[in-house]
Amino acid sequence: MRATRPLALAAALTLAATAAAAGCGGGDDRGDGTRPSGAPGSRGAPSKDPDAWIPGHVAKMSAEEKVGQLFVTRFSGRADALGKIRKYRVGGLIYFPGNFGAPARTAAQSNALQKASKIPLLLGVDEEQGIVSRTPFITRFPGNMALGATGDPADARAAAQVTGTELRAVGINLDYAPDADVNVNPRNPVIGLRSFGADPGLASKLTAGAVDGYQAAGVAAAAKHFPGHGDTATDSHTGLPVIKHTRPMWERLDAPPFRAAIGAGVDMVMTAHIVVPKLDGSGDPSTLSRNVLGRLLRGGLGYRGVITTDSLEMAGVREKYGDAAAAVRAFEAGADQLLMPPNLPRAYRAVLAAVRSGKITRERLDGSVTRILKLKQRRGLFQNTAADPAKARAVIGTPAHKAIARRVAEHAVTLVRNERNVLPLKGRKVAVTGPESGTLSAALRRRGVTVTAPGSADVIVLTTENTGRGAAARVRALGSKPVVVAALGRPYDLDSAGSAAAALATYSSSGVSVTALAGVLSGAVKPTGRLPVPAAGKQVGHGLGYP
Numbered sequence: 001m002r003a004t005r006p007l008a009l010a011a012a013l014t015l016a017a018t019a020a021a022a023g024c025g026g027g028d029d030r031g032d033g034t035r036p037s038g039a040p041g042s043r044g045a046p047s048k049d050p051d052a053w054i055p056g057h058v059a060k061m062s063a064e065e066k067v068g069q070l071f072v073t074r075f076s077g078r079a080d081a082l083g084k085i086r087k088y089r090v091g092g093l094i095y096f097p098g099n100f101g102a103p104a105r106t107a108a109q110s111n112a113l114q115k116a117s118k119i120p121l122l123l124g125v126d127e128e129q130g131i132v133s134r135t136p137f138i139t140r141f142p143g144n145m146a147l148g149a150t151g152d153p154a155d156a157r158a159a160a161q162v163t164g165t166e167l168r169a170v171g172i173n174l175d176y177a178p179d180a181d182v183n184v185n186p187r188n189p190v191i192g193l194r195s196f197g198a199d200p201g202l203a204s205k206l207t208a209g210a211v212d213g214y215q216a217a218g219v220a221a222a223a224k225h226f227p228g229h230g231d232t233a234t235d236s237h238t239g240l241p242v243i244k245h246t247r248p249m250w251e252r253l254d255a256p257p258f259r260a261a262i263g264a265g266v267d268m269v270m271t272a273h274i275v276v277p278k279l280d281g282s283g284d285p286s287t288l289s290r291n292v293l294g295r296l297l298r299g300g301l302g303y304r305g306v307i308t309t310d311s312l313e314m315a316g317v318r319e320k321y322g323d324a325a326a327a328v329r330a331f332e333a334g335a336d337q338l339l340m341p342p343n344l345p346r347a348y349r350a351v352l353a354a355v356r357s358g359k360i361t362r363e364r365l366d367g368s369v370t371r372i373l374k375l376k377q378r379r380g381l382f383q384n385t386a387a388d389p390a391k392a393r394a395v396i397g398t399p400a401h402k403a404i405a406r407r408v409a410e411h412a413v414t415l416v417r418n419e420r421n422v423l424p425l426k427g428r429k430v431a432v433t434g435p436e437s438g439t440l441s442a443a444l445r446r447r448g449v450t451v452t453a454p455g456s457a458d459v460i461v462l463t464t465e466n467t468g469r470g471a472a473a474r475v476r477a478l479g480s481k482p483v484v485v486a487a488l489g490r491p492y493d494l495d496s497a498g499s500a501a502a503a504l505a506t507y508s509s510s511g512v513s514v515t516a517l518a519g520v521l522s523g524a525v526k527p528t529g530r531l532p533v534p535a536a537g538k539q540v541g542h543g544l545g546y547p
Contacts, residue, residue, distance in 0.1 A: 054373045058366050065089050065119075066369045067352045070331065072122060072308070072339050075099065078109055085116045088348050091337060091372055092122030095172060097134050103170050103396055107387035110171020119373070120381035122220070124174035127163060130508060131193050132179075138166045139401040142508035144179055144206070145491075146412035148197035148532030149507060149543075153209030155408050156196075160210040162401045164217025169395035171387035173379055174220040176270060176308075178210035180257035181230035183533060186492045190235040193490060193507055197532025198230075199540045200253055204260035211264040220379050223261035225272035225310055227279060227292055228254025236273040236316035240285060246278045259301055267375050268306045269297060271335060273316025287317050288326065293334030306371050311340040312347070324350035331360065336368040402512075409508070409516035414529030415544040416494055416536045417503040422459060422482050424523025424546060425449050429456060433478075434463030435488055436514050443518030457481065461521065462500070465489040465509050472496040486517055487535075494536035503536055505529070 058066070068089030075081035075093050084090050093113060100106050110123055125134050130143015141147075141159045150156075160178065167175060182203050183195035196203040207223060214221035225236075227250060232241035245254065258269065271287040279292055286292040287309050297303050309317070309330050317326055327338050327347035331354075341347035354360040376382060415423065425444070431454040432441045440463060441451045454460055459482045464471050466489040475483050475497055482501040487493040491505035504520065504527070506513040519525030523546065530543035 051374050051377055054370055054377065055366075058369050058373065061369065063352065063355050063365075066365050067348060067355060069119065069369050069372050070336065070338050070351060071341065071344065071348060072124060072337055073344050074340050078112060081113055082116050084344065085113065085121070088344060089118070090121070090344075091119070092124055092174065094176075094340060095123065095125040095134060097136060100134075100136055103137055103392035104389040106170040107389040107392040111386055111389070114171070114385040120376050120385050122174045122372075122376065122381075123172050124176055124220075124222075125167065125172050126176045127167060128177040128179055128194055129159065129163060130510075135167065135172075137396055138163060139397050139405050140510050140512055141405050142409050142412055142506070142510055142513045143193055144196045144210075145183075145193045145532055146507040146513065147206055147210075147408065148195070148202055149414050149505070149529040150408060150411040151202065151530055151532075152411065153205045155411060156206040156209035157213035157216075158404050159408055160213025160221075161217045162213075162404055164214040164219035166396045166401070168218045169387060169392045171385065173218065173381060173385070174222070174268070175214055176222045176224065177214065178207055178221065178223060178261075179225070180207045180223040180261055181225060181228055182253055182257060183230040184253065185231045185233060186490075186495075186533070187233045188230065189233065190237065191229050191232075195230055196257075197540065198534065199532065200256040202532060202540070203257040207257040208260040208264040211261050211266045215265065215267065218379060220267035220375060221261075222268035222270050222308060223258055223266050224270035225274070226258055226269050226297055226307075227272065227274075227276060227286055228258075229272045229274055230254065232274065236285075236310070237314050240316045240319050241274045243274055243276045244278070245276060250276070250279060255301065258297075262301055262303050262305075266305065267378065268308055268337075269303060270308050270310055270339075271330075273310055273314050284320065284329075285317050287335065288321070288329045288333050290333050298334060304371075306336045306375050307334055308337040309335045309339050312338060313340050313342045318342070323347060327351055328354050328360070331364075331368070336371050405512050406516065409506070409510075409512045410519060410525050410528075412507055412513070412529045413516050413520045413525070413527050414491070414505045414531055415502070415520065415527035415546075416491075416505060416531065416538060416542065417500070418544055419501045420482075421547070422484060422501045423521060425459060425461075425484075425521050426523045428458040430459050430461060430521075431457035432461045432463070434461075434474075434486075435465040436463055436509050439511060439514045440486075440518055443515045444522060447518055447522035447524050449518075449522050454478070454481075459484060459501075461486060463488050463509075464493045464497075467493055467496075469496045472499070475499050484521070486521075488513070488517075491531065491533060491535040497536065505531070505535065 069091035072092035129141040179194040196206040234241035280289040484502040485497040485500040488509035
């Protein structure tokens, strides 16, 4: 494990996180001057238990208010969001790229949404970094598999804390991250680079580090996708994957990162729209399974926090039942929050009808609402939700945050093969071809490497990004000169790059990763990454250095 970041940098990050979590907006209330009766700061006898007021408040809520807390929905714009808050009393909203403006405008919008809600909202986003990134202006990190290549929970924690700090600065208080899936299937179309890797122990350490980082920044974390989405060749957005793991396999392979997240105090666990017949023989996806959510997650792993569904818009949960029935069944299975119902009015009415008929008991409903309010209390939302639009921009993309991103990207670059010490490149004439070749060429020149045309080059650097078996043909097409293959996406590209003189993986094509690659290729940065998944005929943990 590498040394943690310098103390000065850690102090700067901690101070930024504290400011963002405080909301920079006053601290007297939620920003609208209202609180539920008995909430912290309201009149009444103080209690040593910060959650002591919640059961009494839940008892006073109407059935409509309680059901509203179960839903987190997308919104097309501010007017749409305000309508859903006022009509359905939703528990939260999820941001997508079209919902963001500049940081100051986003912070102001978050404040307006919170002001319209009687109970503080969970304002969430899918910001895993890497290939799943929804926020247009935050500091960019390479993503989970790159963090897996660093092998360092401190890197995972630091990356998550930077991301959480910047999200909280614009009023977002929930990140649907980290991905806790163990990616053991190279053909997995939906997880892949989103995973920390194929080793459950490695994924567990980094999942716990990420959870700690997000929540240290005042942002709720959501470990996903339970019971584990890492061994599928079907995308649950468009179909219903079936995973054939037995219970012992699940305990050994899939469960450890979720157990680690729970041990780290994760606020939320997200379900997977997958069928695991050995865990539940009903044929229902795990999102709708009492066995998976009740016996495994609540019972087996002892989880007591909020369970959220994955998006109810996805085909994996819609194939067998209609949209209204799926919402009710997910709640009956043990979910507390229902994410992105395709038709909010229909799903809301269905759940409310189930409550009124007694199909969903008062105790079951109150239990979920209590867990949701406790999460909001734990993240300080009943004290203050206000973001400061005037300060939001200053929190985002600071030199300290960019330095952490740069360090993570450099730690991740993995040298897999280096025949005849073709690397480092300094002192050779180099041609660059493939995705991001312009960015890489410029970065190499800044490192003092001579970049030229292929005809006059000594070495050719070929970048690939999820080309799979096509990498072999691309290497052959470059002729007899030594070729260095750099996989900017899934490292499995290197499985087909056996004829290359050297091979590296960055796990990301982001600017910060391409710049880190240039540092390693030039020799200015020593490669220290280790494969988090098997690739190029090498096992997890393989990685070369320079003499």
